[in-house]
Amino acid sequence: MKIEHPYLMFLGDAPDELAAKTAIGIKQWRPDWCKGQLRLENCNADLGLPDMTIAQAREAGVKTLVLGVANRGGIIGPVWMETLLEAIDAGMDIANGLHTKLSTIPELAEAAAAKGVSLFDVRHFDGKLPVGNGEKRSGKRVLAVGTDCSVGKMYTALAIEAEMKKRGIKSTFRATGQTGIFIAGEGISVDAVISDFISGAVETIAPANDADHWDVVEGQGSLFHASYAGVSMGLLHGSQADAIVVCHEPTRSHMRGLPGYSLPDLKTTMEVNLMHARLTNPDCVVAGFAINTKALDDAAATKLMADISAEFGLPCVDPVRNGVAPIVDKLQEI
Amino acid sequence: MKIEHPYLMFLGDAPDELAAKTAIGIKQWRPDWCKGQLRLENCNADLGLPDMTIAQAREAGVKTLVLGVANRGGIIGPVWMETLLEAIDAGMDIANGLHTKLSTIPELAEAAAAKGVSLFDVRHFDGKLPVGNGEKRSGKRVLAVGTDCSVGKMYTALAIEAEMKKRGIKSTFRATGQTGIFIAGEGISVDAVISDFISGAVETIAPANDADHWDVVEGQGSLFHASYAGVSMGLLHGSQADAIVVCHEPTRSHMRGLPGYSLPDLKTTMEVNLMHARLTNPDCVVAGFAINTKALDDAAATKLMADISAEFGLPCVDPVRNGVAPIVDKLQEI
Numbered sequence: 001m002k003i004e005h006p007y008l009m010f011l012g013d014a015p016d017e018l019a020a021k022t023a024i025g026i027k028q029w030r031p032d033w034c035k036g037q038l039r040l041e042n043c044n045a046d047l048g049l050p051d052m053t054i055a056q057a058r059e060a061g062v063k064t065l066v067l068g069v070a071n072r073g074g075i076i077g078p079v080w081m082e083t084l085l086e087a088i089d090a091g092m093d094i095a096n097g098l099h100t101k102l103s104t105i106p107e108l109a110e111a112a113a114a115k116g117v118s119l120f121d122v123r124h125f126d127g128k129l130p131v132g133n134g135e136k137r138s139g140k141r142v143l144a145v146g147t148d149c150s151v152g153k154m155y156t157a158l159a160i161e162a163e164m165k166k167r168g169i170k171s172t173f174r175a176t177g178q179t180g181i182f183i184a185g186e187g188i189s190v191d192a193v194i195s196d197f198i199s200g201a202v203e204t205i206a207p208a209n210d211a212d213h214w215d216v217v218e219g220q221g222s223l224f225h226a227s228y229a230g231v232s233m234g235l236l237h238g239s240q241a242d243a244i245v246v247c248h249e250p251t252r253s254h255m256r257g258l259p260g261y262s263l264p265d266l267k268t269t270m271e272v273n274l275m276h277a278r279l280t281n282p283d284c285v286v287a288g289f290a291i292n293t294k295a296l297d298d299a300a301a302t303k304l305m306a307d308i309s310a311e312f313g314l315p316c317v318d319p320v321r322n323g324v325a326p327i328v329d330k331l332q333e334i
Numbered sequence: 335m336k337i338e339h340p341y342l343m344f345l346g347d348a349p350d351e352l353a354a355k356t357a358i359g360i361k362q363w364r365p366d367w368c369k370g371q372l373r374l375e376n377c378n379a380d381l382g383l384p385d386m387t388i389a390q391a392r393e394a395g396v397k398t399l400v401l402g403v404a405n406r407g408g409i410i411g412p413v414w415m416e417t418l419l420e421a422i423d424a425g426m427d428i429a430n431g432l433h434t435k436l437s438t439i440p441e442l443a444e445a446a447a448a449k450g451v452s453l454f455d456v457r458h459f460d461g462k463l464p465v466g467n468g469e470k471r472s473g474k475r476v477l478a479v480g481t482d483c484s485v486g487k488m489y490t491a492l493a494i495e496a497e498m499k500k501r502g503i504k505s506t507f508r509a510t511g512q513t514g515i516f517i518a519g520e521g522i523s524v525d526a527v528i529s530d531f532i533s534g535a536v537e538t539i540a541p542a543n544d545a546d547h548w549d550v551v552e553g554q555g556s557l558f559h560a561s562y563a564g565v566s567m568g569l570l571h572g573s574q575a576d577a578i579v580v581c582h583e584p585t586r587s588h589m590r591g592l593p594g595y596s597l598p599d600l601k602t603t604m605e606v607n608l609m610h611a612r613l614t615n616p617d618c619v620v621a622g623f624a625i626n627t628k629a630l631d632d633a634a635a636t637k638l639m640a641d642i643s644a645e646f647g648l649p650c651v652d653p654v655r656n657g658v659a660p661i662v663d664k665l666q667e668i
Contacts, residue, residue, distance in 0.1 A: 134560030134592050195532050196525040198564040226468030226571050226614050230532040233557075234564030258468050261613075275606070279595075280560050 001127075003095045003120055003185045004063035005033035008052060008087075012080055013042045014069045020045035022097050022179045023068035029158050029183045035060050040079060045069070054083065058090045064120075066182055067096040076100055084108060088115050095120040097178045122181040125192045125201070132199030132238050134280050139209030142287060142331060143239045144219040145273045146247040147263045149228065149256040152319065153219035153247045154180050156290040159319040160245070161216045163328045170213040174206045176235065180218045190220055191231045198234025199280075206239055214331065217241070223272055224264040225255055233276060240280045242334055243287040245327055246270050250304060251295040266308065285334070288315035288327040335461075337429045337454055337519045338397035339367035342386060342421075346414055347376045348403045354379035356431050356513045357402035363492050363517045369394050374413060379403070388417065392424045398454075400516055401430040410434055418442060422449050429454040431512045456515040459526045459535070466533030466572050468614050473543030476621060476665055477573045478553040479607045480581040481597045483562065483590040486653065487553035487581045488514050490624040493653040494579070495550045497662045504547040508540045510569065514552045524554055525565045532568025540573055548665065551575070557606055558598040559589055570607060574614045576668055577621040579661055580604050584638060585629040600642065619668070622649035622661040 009027065014020045027034045027047050036052035039045070052060065065087040071080070076098070084102070087094055088111045096102045102119040103109050112119050142160065144153035157173055157180075164171035173180070175187025186205075193201045206215040217239045221228030236244075246269055255261040264272075270286050277284040289308050293301035301318060309316040315326035343361065348354045361368045361381050370386035373379070386394065399421040405414070410432070418436070421428055422445045430436045436453040437443050446453050476494065478487035491507055491514075498505035507514070509521025520539075527535045540549040551573045555562030570578075580603055589595040598606075604620050611618040623642050627635035635652060643650040649660035 131591075132561040134595060191528070191530040193529055194525070195527055195529040195565045195568065196562065198529050199561055223567075223610075224613060227466040227533055228530065229571055229610070229613075230564035230566075230568030231529045232564075233567040234529065237560045237563055257465075261468060272609070276557075276563070279558060279563075 001120055001122070001186055003182065004093060005030070005185060006035040006060070006062050007033050007064050007066045008057040008062040008092070009034055009037045009047055009049060010065050010067050010069065010083065011037055011039045011043050011045045011047070012069050012071055013040045014045040017045050019070040020047070020068065022182065023047055023066070025179045026066065026068055026182045035062050038083065040083070054086045054090050054092070058092065062092060064093045064095050067094065067098060068179070068182060071098060076105065081107065085111055088112050088117055091115060091117060093118040093120065095122060095182060097122055097182065099123055122178045123189050123192055125188050129193060129197040129204060130200045131196060132203050132234070134199070134237070137208035137240065138211050139213045139215060140242045140334065141206055141215040141217055141239050142243045142245060143217040143236065143241040144247055144290070145232070145236065145244050145269070146219060146222050147224065147266070147269050148222050148249065148252060149225060151247045151249040152290055152292040156245055156247050156319050156324065157216045157218045158183065159324045160328060160331070163324050164214055164216070167328065169332070170210060172213070172215055174215050174217045176202070176205070176218045176220050190235055191228065195230060198231060199238030202235055202238025219247070222255070223276065224269065226258055226261060236273060236277050237280045241277050241284050242281060243285050243331055244273055244277055245287050245290050246273070247290045247292070249292040266312070270312070286312070286314060287330045288317065290324065290327070291316060291318050293318040293321060335454055335456070335520055337516065338427060339364070339519060340369040340394070340396050341367050341398050341400045342388070342391040342396040342426070343368055343371045343381055343383060344399050344401050344403065344417065345371055345373045345377050345379045345381070346403050346405055347374045348379035351379050353404040354381070354402065356516065357381055357400070359513045360400065360402055360516045369396050372399070372417065374417070388420045388424050388426070392426065396426060398427045398429050401428065401432060402513070402516060405432060410439065415441065419445055422446050422451055425449060425451060427452040427454065429456060429516060431456055431516065433457055456512045457523050457526055459522050463527060463531040463538060464534045465531060466537050466568070468533070468571070471542035471574065472545050473547045473549060474576045474668065475540055475549040475551055475573050476577045476579060477551040477570065477575040478581055478624070479566070479570065479578050479603070480553060480556050481558065481600070481603050482556050482583065482586060483559060485581045485583040486624055486626040490579055490581050490653050490658065491550045491552045492517065493658045494662060494665070497658050498548055498550070501662065503666070504544060506547070506549055508549050508551045510536070510539070510552045510554050524569055525562065529564060532565060533572030536569055536572025553581070557610065558603065560592055560595060567610060570610050571614045575611050575618050576615060577619050577665055578607055578611055579621050579624055580607070581624045581626070583626040600646070604646070620648060621664045622651065624658065624661070625650060625652050627652045627655060
């Protein structure tokens with residue numbers, strides 16, 4: 001799966017900005033890839049990009065229409081279909097972040113086949129994968145892990161990749177979830193693969209590389225999440241991480257989606273992740289902590305990060321407030 | 335998925351006994367369900383059951399033709415097709431343990447639909463599953479875990495169920511792999527579900543039950559297996575085990591399929607499984623050890639089991655040599 005850019009961002013009839021969260025993430029991390037946006041009637045989201053028709057986008061060189069928006073009820077209605085068919089007719093690929101698979105809508109599948117364009121359903125994975133083999137491979141890899149889901153693992157990984165590129169370090173962000181895949185232009189939604197192949201999927205998307213190249217692997221879930229820990233475990237083994245970065249949101253009262261389940265502490269999270277990571281890479285270390293301090297004021301955030309850094313003797317940053325330079329410093333020592 | 339018995343065991347043209355391993359396991363644990371066997375030319379396996387044609391099996395009340403045999407090259411050839419179509423025509427369901435899905439062979443799918451019979455592809459799972467919710471449910475559950483794959487987890491679980499039934503304890507074996515599914519008549523191949531739903535699949539197959547009922551859950555893989563640990567992790571969380579039994583094969587030089595990966599020791603296996611099990615059931619304990627001592631002589635086996643029992647102060651048995659009574663004694667204390 002290789003999604004070609006530039007992109008035209010389809011916002012449909014998004015009821016609010018939140019529905020366009022994926023699209024916002026793509027524009028934030030790959031602004032040069034996003035040529036314009038296409039909004040239908042009643043769309044309440046705005047990426048601040050030029051509004052374009054399909055024809056205008058084609059003219060501007062757009063290769064892919066990106067559905068980076070949650071829709072009402074998970075159904076692709078007639079009002080959307082018209083635009084999607086127009087895009088196919090104009091020769092564009094469509095990359096879709098919805099649960100609904102475009103490839104199972106006969107009208108779209110037939111039109112795409114006739115026109116020779118691709119429909120990418122990035123939340124799904126139907127390809128063939130190998131079982132993980134655990135064999136040591138060249139190149140370096142860092143994985144973002146977390147105390148919980150949605151604590152900033154993707155943001156942290158992208159910030160590390162950006163900082164590495166700024167320093168001239170060879171690096172590639174490796175996407176394991178839908179927003180990440182749009183941002184990378186490729187990847188596999190690891191939570192969508194058959195469970196026998198979780199670590200094999202990660203070995204596939206973060207393969208052997210130059211000895212001085214870093215793969216920055218997007219994490220998923222948490223080893224302490226009762227719903228998704230299996231995914232996190234396979235990711236840890238498959239990424240064969242030389243280093244992990246522990247991500248956390250300090251104000252959360254319970255694990256996401258699991259009232260009654262409290263979050264693990266940072267020490268436990270670090271130790272248990274390290275233990276399992278060392279199965280496939282005995283030299284794995286912790287490169288630091290990435291804390292999402294959005295809910296704290298400056299003083300509280302600064303104090304919390306200083307306390308964590310002192311407790312563990314490791315860098316602790318909020319990637320949004322501070323960037324990730326101290327973590328990349330640490331990675332450069334490896 | 336509910337596979338009706340009695341079964342006719344299809345051995346096809348199995349080149350040797352090993353190819354019929356699944357069928358042998360079914361006959362061992364559910365002899366009353368196995369009415370006969372059907373062998374084609376050049377079949378070198380023999381379950382010691384009466385040889386039957388499809389017509390004879392139908393006459394004997396057989397409901398399902400069971401493909402519990404590995405075939406040559408994973409392809410269902412014309413010589414098999416004839417028998418399968420005959421079974422469908424006689425109104426039998428077919429339950430298939432091969433990787434190849436019967437339901438994707440148009441000739442079989444059409445014949446089955448026309449006749450109103452079911453094709454069960456037990457290595458696959460296409461149904462809808464919930465994400466695991468981790469909510470405490472009633473009833474008791476014991477899970478077989480292991481240092482590695484193929485160390486006797488299914489056998490141990492079935493032996494525990496049998497011993498419990500002998501004692502009049504309410505219990506149900508819960509199958510998570512293909513042979514187990516034939517033996518239980520239902521279940522889900524957990525390694526075949528989408529990875530987001532591993533723990534949800536286990537919550538589904540081992541649901542809330544009477545407070546004094548035991549679900550004996552078949553384990554898969556190992557938390558220390560670089561290919562499959564994600565599956566084992568989800569199983570542990572989803573089963574919400576009150577007790578685990580640690581299974582081991584003491585002469586294995588490396589993890590199955592992974593040369594260069596040594597087996598974890600029993601203490602580590604026990605502790606790490608307990609730690610993760612306690613996420614969804616804080617009261618989980620170890621009920622004992624089940625050692626596959628097939629490769630040892632009597633004296634060596636007896637000494638090894640005595641040593642392990644003394645080291646941990648817990649029952650240690652070889653289910654084949656000794657049965658699992660001491661483990662069930664321990665479970666009755668819970």
